[in-house]
Amino acid sequence: GENVEQHPSTLSVQEGDSAVIKCTYSDSASNYFPWYKQELGKRPQLIIDIRSNVGEKKDQRIAVTLNKTAKHFSLHITETQPEDSAVYFCAASWGNKLVFGAGTILRVKS
């Protein structure tokens, strides 16, 4: 079935350190893998996405890598800041359906 597994469920890092969140997906997912950030009580917001024709994409301190053979993709945040504290969701698409992982609570300690 359509499933996305996300790890870890919680992650605490010291300000300035890097954070890595990993996701795996089940078979036949489509070519689109976005990441969303959700602050407490607010809506999820897209922070970066990747399509299957590229293996890595960077946007300032955020990068995403995709390994379609292994069916996993990862979010990398460098030089973390307190404002990076939030819940991060990965997602994969099956047809018109975007399925989200369970989320990772990232805490950046200053």
Add this chain to the structure above:
Amino acid sequence: DSGVTQTPKHLITATGQRVTLRCSPRSGDLSVYWYQQSLDQGLQFLIQYYNGEERAKGNILERFSAQQFPDLHSELNLSSLELGDSALYFCASSEGQGPGNTIYFGEGSWLTVV
């Protein structure tokens, strides 16, 4: 502000009742999605409409139904409410319907069933 408007923002109702959540997509977006977010279930995809027609269905209960109107706004109807239906319901919209279209979320409607 994503441009996706949801009403009401908060709603408290009793078990067994029926409620309607309303969503207006971003200007120009033809697709509308509904998601349910509860503490133990994360973001669960419910249903998607594109230009008035149902396009994809997730784990939407039979007690729930949705529709998209000619003006592209959408409504999610929740009936015979149970305590477990308490959640944050998000509407999202995108320009197209296929994978790869960025979806933008509204602020959500908090539903509390007592």
